[in-house]
Amino acid sequence: MNDKSSADTLVVTPPGAEPASQEPVEKNVSTFRLVATLAVAGILAGMLIAMVNEHTKPIIDAYRAEQLRIAVYEVLPGAARYTTFYLVDGELNPTLPDGAKEVEYKRVYVGFNEEGGPVGVAVSRGESGFQDVVMIILGFDPVGGKLTGMKVLESKETPGLGDKIFKDKAFVDQFFAGPELPLVSVKAGSGKGEPNEIDSITGATISSKTVTRIINNAVAEWMPLLQQGIPEDEQP
Amino acid sequence: MPRETTPAQDLIRGIWEENPVLIQMLGLCPALAVTNTVKNALAMSAATFFVICCSSVLVSSCKRFIPREVRISAYILVIATFVTLADMMLQAYAPVQHKELGAFIALIVVNCMILGRQEAFSSKNTVLRSLLDAIGTGIGFTIALLMLGGFREILGIGTFFDIPLFGSNFEPWVVFVLPAGGFLTLGFIILGMGYFEERKKAGNAA
Numbered sequence: 001m002n003d004k005s006s007a008d009t010l011v012v013t014p015p016g017a018e019p020a021s022q023e024p025v026e027k028n029v030s031t032f033r034l035v036a037t038l039a040v041a042g043i044l045a046g047m048l049i050a051m052v053n054e055h056t057k058p059i060i061d062a063y064r065a066e067q068l069r070i071a072v073y074e075v076l077p078g079a080a081r082y083t084t085f086y087l088v089d090g091e092l093n094p095t096l097p098d099g100a101k102e103v104e105y106k107r108v109y110v111g112f113n114e115e116g117g118p119v120g121v122a123v124s125r126g127e128s129g130f131q132d133v134v135m136i137i138l139g140f141d142p143v144g145g146k147l148t149g150m151k152v153l154e155s156k157e158t159p160g161l162g163d164k165i166f167k168d169k170a171f172v173d174q175f176f177a178g179p180e181l182p183l184v185s186v187k188a189g190s191g192k193g194e195p196n197e198i199d200s201i202t203g204a205t206i207s208s209k210t211v212t213r214i215i216n217n218a219v220a221e222w223m224p225l226l227q228q229g230i231p232e233d234e235q236p
Numbered sequence: 237m238p239r240e241t242t243p244a245q246d247l248i249r250g251i252w253e254e255n256p257v258l259i260q261m262l263g264l265c266p267a268l269a270v271t272n273t274v275k276n277a278l279a280m281s282a283a284t285f286f287v288i289c290c291s292s293v294l295v296s297s298c299k300r301f302i303p304r305e306v307r308i309s310a311y312i313l314v315i316a317t318f319v320t321l322a323d324m325m326l327q328a329y330a331p332v333q334h335k336e337l338g339a340f341i342a343l344i345v346v347n348c349m350i351l352g353r354q355e356a357f358s359s360k361n362t363v364l365r366s367l368l369d370a371i372g373t374g375i376g377f378t379i380a381l382l383m384l385g386g387f388r389e390i391l392g393i394g395t396f397f398d399i400p401l402f403g404s405n406f407e408p409w410v411v412f413v414l415p416a417g418g419f420l421t422l423g424f425i426i427l428g429m430g431y432f433e434e435r436k437k438a439g440n441a442a
Contacts, residue, residue, distance in 0.1 A: 029303040038306055038313065045317035052321050056328035063331050154335075159272065159392070160410035 067153075068137075072109045075139030075149030076120045077176070079111030085231050092231050108222060110231055111139070118230045120148045125218040129210040132156040134165070136214050140181060142226040147183070150175035150215060162207035171208070174198050175215075181223075182216040185209045246357075246365050250372030256349040257380035257422075258429060263349035267381055268418035270340050274397050277385030278378075279333040283322040283341055285374035288350045290318045292370035296358040311354040312345065319344045349377065380425075387421045388412045 072082050085092040086105040096102060109122040121142055126135040135154035140147045152166035164171060180196040185208055191197040200208030241249070254260060257267045266284065271277040291314050295302075302310045323341045326334040334341065344350070353373055358366040389395055392412030394402045411417045 029305060034303055034306045037301065037303060038309055041310055041313050045313055048317060049320050049324075052324055056324040059328040060324075060331070063328075156338075159413045160408060 071137045071151050071153065072111065072122045072139075074151050075122050075137055076109075076111035077139075077148060078113055078119045080114045082109045082111040082122070083231075084109055087225075090225075092225065094231070108226075121222065121226055121230065123218050123222055124153060125214050125221075126154070127210060127214045127217065129155065129157055130162050130204075130206045131158065134207070134210050134214065136211065136218075138175075138215050138218060140215075140219055142223060142230060145181050146178045147175055147181055147215065147219075148178065150211065152211075157204070157207045161201075161204045164201045164204055165207050165211050168201060171199070171201055175211075181219050183212040185212040243365055243368050246361075247368040247372040250369060250374075250376040251379065252376065255376040255380060256352075256373050257377060258426060260349070260352075262352055263347045263377060264422075265343060266340050266347060267377075267384060268415065268422060270337050271381050271384035271388055271418060271421075272392065272413040273336075273389045273395075274382060274385040275333065276336050277381040279326065279330060279337060280340065281374075281378035281381045283319075283326060283337075284344055284347065284350070284377055285371075286322050287315060287318045287344055288353060288374050288377075289367060289370045291315045291350060292353060292358040292366040293363055295354045296361060296363045296366035299359050302359075307359065308351075308355070311351055311359075315350055315354070316345045349373065383425055384418065384421050387425075388417055392417055 073079060076082065083094055084107055085094050086096055086102075086107045087093075088097060088100075088105065092108065096105060107123075111119045111122065113119050119141070120139045122137055122139040124135060124137040126133045128134075133154070134152065134157065137151050137153055138147065139149045150172070155163065155166060157163050157165060166172065175198070179198060182196065183198050184194070184196050185200045185205075186197045187205075188199040188202055191199060198208070198212050250256060256262045257264065263284070266280050270280045291311070294314050295311060298310075319342065322344070323334075326337075326341060353366075353370060357369045361369070386396065389397075390401060391409045392414075394400060394406045394408050409417075412421065
């Protein structure tokens, strides 16, 4: 492409000839015109993007909310509904302070059964895996100290090896079997049958350990607060 | 040197003779990065196709108003706008594919194949011919990506368009869905094309 364009520039206007009508060659274009052209183009581009965004944003948000809803119910088996509690000044609150932005607050999803009793707490957390950050949502029961489920939300782990953390059913099922917390990652088959052991995936030790590490860190972060009492259901 | 071409040649040229990926070696970043499955290749091709067609039409219709000094910035602005639109629309209507492609959608902006067509063709030709040229280039890009995606998915996962092709005894050749497999596949495709090209030439000469 470079060769072509430089060749074209050379043949633009032979001396004395009329400038080609297709390509108006302007000498000394004013700086104002250069700035104005880009500014007008930028404004038009911005308007176009804003218009499309207006249309697509609700769809995108609805999809995200739906994905989250599905994930929360998946990691909290037995939950009939859940409420989002935000961590505001060290306390769990179902509402945000006025004018606060939702994204700035950490949150937990507390699941309740039909009778309004708490069945567990779901939190999401991301930490570095083998390739990139692995995002996980996990559900646990703070009273019994057991994990109720785990789902990988985002991962770029190696296809065929690390991606078994969400594709290998045998590995994933271990997290739904109610293992005790904190988890210990062991080499597959070498466990002693302890209730907190998770068999790691052969060939994907780092990815497997990432999953258990994220779960343990998330539980360690939230457990002290949740052991003071799980928030009551606000809207029975 | 600008060559005299017919509109039909504008369209066909980009598909095979001057295929952006396989001959011009442009746009290799997305061609290697996201072609581990046919679906991803198709989503990337569709987004790029949309961007190159819209950009070519807009650049060729606005070429009179764009001063030469700022033309590259203006082209990038046009391309970036359409990429952002494609990004948002994919996220809304094909969220799974959008998640798979990740940052590579935003990186369509720096796909030199698109900028190359604006600078070398759309900025000098009529709207219709620029559109034909963009469609041809877009189809050429799609063909190349589908070839890469097809080979890599079949060998690396053992499926085509998520349909399993082999029995459960098939052991996937994982390297083909990894970045290294992209380079290998592209190398073999170009090798094969070069071989047939040579034979064709030899045949013509004989």
